[in-house]
Amino acid sequence: MIPDFRLKGISLPTVDSFLYLGLPVSKTTKFDFFDEKFRKVEKAFYSLNGLGCKPQNLSPFSIGFIYKQYCQSIFSYGLECMYLPAYKQNEYNIRQNILIKQSIGLSEVQPVYSSLERSQDRED
Numbered sequence: 001m002i003p004d005f006r007l008k009g010i011s012l013p014t015v016d017s018f019l020y021l022g023l024p025v026s027k028t029t030k031f032d033f034f035d036e037k038f039r040k041v042e043k044a045f046y047s048l049n050g051l052g053c054k055p056q057n058l059s060p061f062s063i064g065f066i067y068k069q070y071c072q073s074i075f076s077y078g079l080e081c082m083y084l085p086a087y088k089q090n091e092y093n094i095r096q097n098i099l100i101k102q103s104i105g106l107s108e109v110q111p112v113y114s115s116l117e118r119s120q121d122r123e124d
Helices: 031-051 060-076 086-103 112-123
Strands: 005-007 010-012 017-020 023-026
Touching: 031 060, 031 086, 060 086
Parallel strands: none
Antiparallel strands: 005 010, 017 023
């Protein structure tokens, strides 16, 4: 049994997990936290559509830059100090790739370089 921890006469409760600086601290890793963070990334990225961040308005390079600067920072905060198994890393990489491909007007199976070639043709 864990003894009660008292601070200024008040007994602090014992918990299995808590948030510290916005990150979950527990004995086990909870991947639903990262899944929720990625949903926030998707929501933030799709909210940029109203500002003209669409395939017909911006080049794929600009859309990729915006994703890297604004959305990826939301997701990657705290990942440096957390352990993610390889299968979860692959899952998040695939989800990011699909999100970026959709935002630049590609299907999930279409190669990215074809869109880049089309972008270069439009600029010429």
